[in-house]
Amino acid sequence: MTTLQGTPNPEAPNPQLPIVQKLRIRYAKRGRLRFTSHRDFARAFERAVRRAGIPIAFSSGFTPHPKISYANASPTGAASEAEYLEIGMTRACDADEVRGLLDSALPPGLDIVDVVVAKPGALADRLQGSAWQIALPGVAVDHARSAVDGFLAADEVLIERMMKRGLRTLDCRAAVLRLVARSDDASAGPCAILDVVVRHDTPSIRPDDVLAGLRSSGGLELEQTPIATRLAQGPLDTDEGTVGDPLAFDRDAP
């Protein structure tokens, strides 16, 4: 996550207004709009900012672009209740009002959950881990539990992932701080739910990686397409295996 620069370069073409306030925004990707890629979301968000008339800051130069920085976007196809971004404003605004304006300018399914005025400290530093929920339709909970036991018993679970520079082998076990299987009581048929807490390493371990690890180490067999939802991102309590609210500091600081 790049940090927003507060002072525009006065020498550049198209000098712009300076940033006087930074807002931190939590948003959700729900339902069918979980298929928006990060780039799709970025375009939709920029347009929503313009429609809502939010006084966002722009970079100067020949192609001015709005001051928005994104953190740890979830993979395309995964739903999320906890995505974060930061915007620079040329005029101080009420955070709740901005939340309402942006949310109504975005299509339903891309929803603004929370907006706070940024306090000192980098947001990226507080996004230490994620809590995921992975629904496995058609999978009996006992089967899922035995796969989880196999996974957790291993010190290292190697998987392969296609990266920019080709196929790479990585360990998906070390980053997993918590992994529990339970049954989905709301589902009509068998459906296991995995609750996963992962530490944000580089490269970050994603739900697909955990599933690949469960397949190789625990013999997990999938029946249908799993659906992953990120429930939280924030500071990690490594003892408890829980994820806190990264905006708590901004909200609570004097």
Place this chain on the structure above:
Amino acid sequence: MPVESLFPRLEPLLPSVGKPIQYVGGELNATNKDWDAAEVRWALMYPDAYEVGLPNQGVQILYEVLNERDWILAERTYAVFADMEKVMRDNDIPQFTVDAHRPVRAFDLMGISFSTELGYTNFLTAIDLAGMPLHAVDRGDDDPIVIAGGHSAFNPEPIADFIDAAVLGDGEEIVLAISAVVREWKAEGRPGGRDEVLLRLAKSGGVYVPKFYDVTYLPDGRIQRVVPNRPGVPWRIAKHTLMDLDAWPYPKNPLVPLAETVHERFSVEIFRGCTRGCRFCQAGMITRPVRERSIEGIGAMVQNGLDKTGFEEVGLLSLSSADHTEIGEVAKQLGDRYEGSNTSLSLPSTRVDAFNITLANEFSRNGRRSGLTFAPEGGSDRLRKVINKMVSEDDIIATVAAAYSHGWRQVKLYFMCGLPTETDDDVMQIGELAKRIIQTGREVSGRHDIRCTVSIGGFVPKPHTPFQWASQLDHETTDARLQKLRDAVRADKKYGKAIGFRYHDGKPGTIEGLLSRGDRRVGRVIEAVWRDGGRFDGWSEHFSYDRWAGKAEEALADEPVDLDWYTVREREYAEVLPWDHLDAGLDRDWLWEDWQDAIDPDGALEVEDCRWTPCFDCGVCPQMDTEIQIGPTGKNLLPLTVV
């Protein structure tokens, strides 16, 4: 009867296909209506990928015009990529709309907008995936009525077997008229079935129903006659012309996709039609006369569009945007209005003259400086006279000099290869012109880093133009000429490195030529190519010339015609052309005379523009009962209300 959404079945499959967002819908300003409350339901298709089809103005306009009526429902569908096609076939998921994911076959009407003939195979994929018979004659009362529109519909004969009907010209009013006919027929309990409703549409004179016309051929393969085979069906079918663009300010609620598309901007059509008279240009011939939107209408549409979309770029569209009578004021006043708002304006189609540099400066006031593109089309003064592109080499040099001296570093020039009477020398002149442009650019700018890109496309003769009788240059000769030109430019030590050179090989042009001027027999070729896997022919990575040429040979083996016959053969005045019964308003004799003027051995004769010279009798206005609608109005942009 309720029609269920296919989305629950589709959703688990989406993670396995590329760019799944294109199949999801959910665009801002999309309309979802109650299926059961509608009396007439349209599925509108653009036969290319979502990323190409979504921005299409024609589909967006009709989608909105139809949905504004409470008794009509319209949804959109696009061509699916090969991975999705396989997933759909494996899982028995039919062609669906992206709005409410309803099966296309459940609709009353399916309207397809053909901007190019290269969408024909994608169209066949869609009707096949929809579960409909490929051939119109095999369809039953439960199948939608398939109607083609768009520029290619001015010769729909190659797809005559696959469509039920075609509509020529502007769609806004005729889609409502068609809807009314279908509504009445349904309310009466569908008397006479499918044929009856098609007959009612055909009798109106504004809808072409191919199966109500018999085509007979001469022994040598030329068409003998095209004759109506039902009483009451007209001999000729007229195009539709929308008058008073200000009364039709669409799109009012432009669609904003989540997926990335080829045009990420809000577009306003500032006028429709063009009377410049470029002889190769089908769009300019079939969209006459010129009808301008007023400066006030443009201003209101721009503001509304920006408010509703959040786009940061506005395109002022038309066939030659700098020709709007008040373009200077439009540019200046829009520039003033959006100064400092990080909103940029663009003018996609411009002709070559210095005035455009002034406009371009106005449009780049916000700092966004897109490239400048000009279209001299022909390399030599002689050839530009042949095509009636009235711009001299000195005009071109003066224009680019103005561009370079105003700080532009790069200019793009568009040409065609294979124009009638063209010789190697005409094409080599493109290189000479490019060198002179760089030389002049270096002089006026005092810099060495200026560039010019020469982009060349192969010329394809099109129906309803003076060149409809012309021989198309074979792709071997086209490629050889362009190779020679490229070698000459590259070999030039002084200027070669400053000149970029872009062209595609001539083979796709040959197939486009077959489909453009083809008759009903070409339908067999299209079907054979599609059955062999032909898809997305407008995409160079998917297009296969060998497949097209091979299937053409097979499918036409029993006919006295072949691929060359349709493409490189010059036609005579007396030959019945496949589209002669389709009336674009142009007087056939005028077109022929214009063709003769173009190829006059003593040098081509030029035709002026009827906007500022007397009428030269192309025939459109009297035939279609239309008139030129242009300004200047002398008015200004209306002040914005405070937001």
